Amino acid sequence: MAALEESNHLIITPEYQMTTLEENNQLITIPEFQMETLEENNHSMPAPETQPNKRRKRKSMVWEHFTIETVSAESRRAFCKQCKQSFAYSTGSKVAGTSHLKRHIAKGTCLALLRNQGNHQTPGTPGMNGNGSVSDPPRHHYRSHSSAYISFDSDCCRPEIARMMIVHDYPLHMVEHSGFVTFLKSLEPRLDMVSFNIVQGDCVSSYLREKQNVMKFIEGLPGRVCLTLDVWTSSQSLGYVFITGHFIDGYWKPQRRILNVVMEPNPDSDAALSHAVATCLSDWSLEGKLFSITFNHPVGEPGLQNLRSLLSVKNPLVINGQLILGNCSARTLSNFAKDVLWAGREIIKKVRYSVKYVKTSEFHEQKFLELKQQLQVPSEKDLSLDNQAQWNTTYQMLVAASELKEVFSCLDTSDPNYKEAPSMEDWKRVDIICTYLKPLFDAANFLASRTNPNQKTFFHEVWKMHELYHSITSHGDPFVISLAEIMQEKIDKYLKECILALAIAVVLDPRFRMKLIEFSFVKFYGKEASKYVKIVDDALHELFLEYAALPLPLTPAHAEDGNFENNMKAEEISYNELTDFDAYVETTSQNMKSELEQYLEESLLPRFQEMDVLRWWEENRLQYPVLSKMARDILTMQVSTADPGSVFDTEIKELDEYRSSLRPETVEALVCAKDWLQYGSATGVSNALVKVEGLRS
Numbered sequence: 258m259a260a261l262e263e264s265n266h267l268i269i270t271p272e273y274q275m276t277t278l279e280e281n282n283q284l285i286t287i288p289e290f291q292m293e294t295l296e297e298n299n300h301s302m303p304a305p306e307t308q309p310n311k312r313r314k315r316k317s318m319v320w321e322h323f324t325i326e327t328v329s330a331e332s333r334r335a336f337c338k339q340c341k342q343s344f345a346y347s348t349g350s351k352v353a354g355t356s357h358l359k360r361h362i363a364k365g366t367c368l369a370l371l372r373n374q375g376n377h378q379t380p381g382t383p384g385m386n387g388n389g390s391v392s393d394p395p396r397h398h399y400r401s402h403s404s405a406y407i408s409f410d411s412d413c414c415r416p417e418i419a420r421m422m423i424v425h426d427y428p429l430h431m432v433e434h435s436g437f438v439t440f441l442k443s444l445e446p447r448l449d450m451v452s453f454n455i456v457q458g459d460c461v462s463s464y465l466r467e468k469q470n471v472m473k474f475i476e477g478l479p480g481r482v483c484l485t486l487d488v489w490t491s492s493q494s495l496g497y498v499f500i501t502g503h504f505i506d507g508y509w510k511p512q513r514r515i516l517n518v519v520m521e522p523n524p525d526s527d528a529a530l531s532h533a534v535a536t537c538l539s540d541w542s543l544e545g546k547l548f549s550i551t552f553n554h555p556v557g558e559p560g561l562q563n564l565r566s567l568l569s570v571k572n573p574l575v576i577n578g579q580l581i582l583g584n585c586s587a588r589t590l591s592n593f594a595k596d597v598l599w600a601g602r603e604i605i606k607k608v609r610y611s612v613k614y615v616k617t618s619e620f621h622e623q624k625f626l627e628l629k630q631q632l633q634v635p636s637e638k639d640l641s642l643d644n645q646a647q648w649n650t651t652y653q654m655l656v657a658a659s660e661l662k663e664v665f666s667c668l669d670t671s672d673p674n675y676k677e678a679p680s681m682e683d684w685k686r687v688d689i690i691c692t693y694l695k696p697l698f699d700a701a702n703f704l705a706s707r708t709n710p711n712q713k714t715f716f717h718e719v720w721k722m723h724e725l726y727h728s729i730t731s732h733g734d735p736f737v738i739s740l741a742e743i744m745q746e747k748i749d750k751y752l753k754e755c756i757l758a759l760a761i762a763v764v765l766d767p768r769f770r771m772k773l774i775e776f777s778f779v780k781f782y783g784k785e786a787s788k789y790v791k792i793v794d795d796a797l798h799e800l801f802l803e804y805a806a807l808p809l810p811l812t813p814a815h816a817e818d819g820n821f822e823n824n825m826k827a828e829e830i831s832y833n834e835l836t837d838f839d840a841y842v843e844t845t846s847q848n849m850k851s852e853l854e855q856y857l858e859e860s861l862l863p864r865f866q867e868m869d870v871l872r873w874w875e876e877n878r879l880q881y882p883v884l885s886k887m888a889r890d891i892l893t894m895q896v897s898t899a900d901p902g903s904v905f906d907t908e909i910k911e912l913d914e915y916r917s918s919l920r921p922e923t924v925e926a927l928v929c930a931k932d933w934l935q936y937g938s939a940t941g942v943s944n945a946l947v948k949v950e951g952l953r954s
Contacts, residue, residue, distance in 0.1 A: 319358045337361060340369035411449035418451065419459035423930045428915050429923075432456045457923055464926035467933040471514055475541060480505050481890045482543055484516075484534065485585075485898040486552035488524055489910045491917040496524025497924070498533040501898070502541075505889050509875040515932040516541055520921035530556060531563035538567070549758065549894045553585035580758055580894065586715055587899035589751055590701045591907055593744065594648040594694060600740050601690045605651065607679045608658050608687060611665055612640050614675055624672065629664045636660035649701065649905040652694045659687050689737055693744060696722045704897050705904040715896045716759045720777055723748050752781060758894060760793045761800070765888045766870050767862045801853045804887045852884040 323335040325346055334343040335358055344361065345353045361367055422429055430453050431437050438450055451459070475482070487499040500517040517540060519533040530552055538544050550564055568580065598605060615625045629636075638657035643650040658665070662684045669678035679687070700718035726744040729737065752759075760774050774793055778786040850858075862868070871892050878885035903910065916924050 317355055319355045319362065322362050323358055337367060337369075340367050342367075409445075409447060411447070414448060415451060415455070415459050416463065419456060419463050420934070422456060423460055423463060423927055424934060426927075426931070429453055429456050429460065429919075460930065461923065461926045464930040467930055471516075471933055472541065474506075475502070475504070475514075475543075477507065478504050478546075479507055479889075480886065480893065481546050481548035483549045483890075483893045483895055484537065484547065484551070485895050486530055486533065486550065486554070487585075487898040487910070488530075488552070488554040489912050490524065491912040492914060493917060495917070496521040496529060497912055497921075498524075498530065499928070500533060500537045502537075502543075503893050503895050505871070505893055509871060509889070511871070511893070514936075515929050518921075518925040518928045520924070524554065527557055527560035528563060530554065530560060531567060534564065534567050548890050549580040551585060551895045551898055553588040553898045584751055584754055585898040586896040587701065587704055587904045590697050590704075591648060591905065593747055594652070594697050594701075595907055596743055596747065597690060597693045597697075597740065598648060598651060600736070600743065601686060604679065604683045604686050604690070605655065607677055607683060608655060609643065610677050611675075611679065612642055612654060612658055615668075616640055616642060621672075621675075625664060625668060628667050628671070629661065632663055632667060634661060634664055646907055647905040648694075648907050649698060652691065652698050655687055655691050655694075659684060659691060662687075686734075686736055689734075689740070693726075693740060696725050701904050704899070705901040716763045719748070719752065719759065720780070723752070723781060755896075756781075756789070757793060757796055759896075761797055762891055762894065764793070764797060764857075765874075765891055766868075767856075767859075767873060768864045768868060770859075770861060771857050772861060798853060801851065801884065801887060805851070805883050807886075852881045856881060856884055 322338050323344075324338065325333055325335055326343075327333050328343075331349050333347045335346040336343050342361075344358055347353065362370065418432065421427065422431070432451050432455075433453055441448055441450065481504070483503045485501045485503065487501070489497040489499060491497065498517075498519045498521055499515060500519065501513055502516045503511070503513045506512050517533070517537045519536050521529040521533060523529060534547075534550065538547060547568060550568065556564070615621050636657070638660055640657050640661065641650070641654060643654040645651065662679070662681075665678060666681070668675050696718070700715070700722065703715070703718055722744075726741060726748055729741040763769050763773055764771055766773075771790075771794070775786070775790055778789050782789050871889070874881070874885045874888045874892075881888075897904070899906070912924070916927070919927075
């Protein structure tokens with residue numbers, strides 16, 4: 258009987274031609290004729306003449322780089338195929354094992370192997386035969402503690418490379434960069450590198466897989482979809498319309514997804530936005546589900562008519578296409594702020610110079626702080642230069658400088674190098690500018706701090722701005738009067754275009770209902786307030802009647818009963834004498850108050866704490882089955898197309914040079930897939946790549 262043990266792997270061969278091989282706790286039977294014991298790593302080994310004629314094939318990867326040669330009757334040595342250096346392998350019955358051989362290859366002590374790295378030979382790569390030819394490539398197997406061997410497949414890495422490119426906005430050409438290729442080859446020499454065309458196709462494949470999940474999600478929505486259109490430009494003067502869908506899911510939770518990125522060659526044309534919306538409706542089968550549109554790009558009256566037709570023709574529940582918000586609130590606030598800053602541009606230029614003078618020199622800043630301490634100015638604000646691409650930084654610079662104006666005035670008298678200091682009259686106008694900018698800053702901060710700011714919440718911010726700008730009726734300073742007239746005109750124009758959408762959302766807040774509209778409209782419109790209140794009231798009733806005409810979903814009790822229709826048929830009473838009863842019910846029903854009227858007449862809820870209005874409608878949907886559906890859609894409408902990070906931007910977003918060079922289909926795939934992947938994938942990363950024709954050329 259002989260036993261073969263190598264690194265805790267035991268082979269036992271009984272007389273009836275059976276050998277057991279235990280490797281990593283896995284037992285395998287192998288037929289053989291005789292029993293032997295081979296011990297490695299300081300285990301006993303029989304003499305060469307007693308060894309079997311048939312030896313178990315070595316599976317360690319180290320033998321791809323070493324050969325065993327007999328140097329004497331009692332000694333065998335392992336020779337490196339690269340540098341020909343020899344190492345002890347066996348002496349008599351003792352075997353040295355393979356750990357020192359692995360270190361020779363893996364630790365870089367083989368000089369010949371290091372020299373071959375310039376020829377893409379790294380540890381773990383195929384060795385060189387004695388004649389200089391490349392030996393057979395190694396098997397793609399690895400040892401692990403849980404299984405004997407794991408196969409390696411380069412195709413498994415491709416979806417992960419595509420995901421990396423999408424999630425981190427890496428340029429697709431990066432896969433062909435020499436540094437990136439060398440880095441990956443150092444990690445896994447056997448990895449088959451991909452080209453730009455391949456990774457582009459893989460990214461689009463990932464987009465198509467995720468799109469199927471999003472489409473199933475949207476198909477199951479109980480309500481309607483509101484769209485926001487964010488128009489970007491590019492260095493080629495092309496427009497890219499980013500279309501985002503907003504909706505409430507079956508759990509009454511607000512959701513948003515970027516649905517399309519549509520390239521428009523002429524973004525300023527009257528048909529550009531309507532074409533982009535029509536593309537989205539067709540792509541996602543949203544005909545009949547659209548509720549409102551909000552966009553941030555100037556559109557003429559013909560363009561507005563095109564958008565209204567998309568809302569009203571196939572979407573009856575939008576009161577003749579009136580739920581179009583042509584003024585994105587973030588863009589409107591930025592335009593307001595730019596007008597204020599432009600009016601005070603000469604004064605702001607002096608303040609910017611003063612701040613720059615202090616902040617760009619340690620000596621000047623130290624002197625400024627000493628003067629502040631001597632004057633005991635209580636301001637805790639720090640001076641900072643503004644980024645003129647974001648108007649909030651200019652506002653913050655002006656506020657901080659205004660609180661430190663005494664220090665600047667003292668610096669003007671003590672430092673002869675400090676020139677162009679603002680006068681006291683200039684500082685008064687800086688205070689006026691900050692007064693006009695503050696409500697804009699507060700409203701924009703409100704938008705930036707909310708993931709889904711809607712009309713109901715933004716109405717209060719608009720009210721504050723209106724109250725401030727109309728409170729200044731007379732002033733001795735022409736600068737103040739001119740600025741007040743500009744802001745009054747702009748806020749009135751905004752209200753005229755958006756008041757209906759803003760107001761109907763406020764009515765559906767049970768803390769305000771119609772009362773706040775009646776009160777605020779007196780402030781807005783004075784003697785004509787009742788006329789505008791009636792417009793809102795009529796629109797609400799018209800919208801409610803359209804929702805009431807739709808079939809109601811089954812109540813929970815009926816929905817759980819699978820024989821609902823059969824039960825109803827069994828309970829039907831077909832007596833002719835009940836026809837008069839039906840006429841009576843129809844007559845009296847006309848005199849009954851509707852859900853909307855009942856809701857408007859109920860008492861207001863207290864306002865002492867923050868309230869989740871959408872949650873309130875979910876909890877009261879049985880009491881208001883029709884009105885709750887209407888509220889769900891109305892509260893989905895958006896006042897802004899901007900994401901929180903771009904609320905204060907003063908310029909239109911521009912697509913970078915690299916993405917502008919890609920095909921429009923690829924840009925859409927990268928942008929949409931990145932947005933969808935942040936919500937998780939229902940199917941995970943599939944190893945089966947979808948074939949995308951036309952992207953391999």
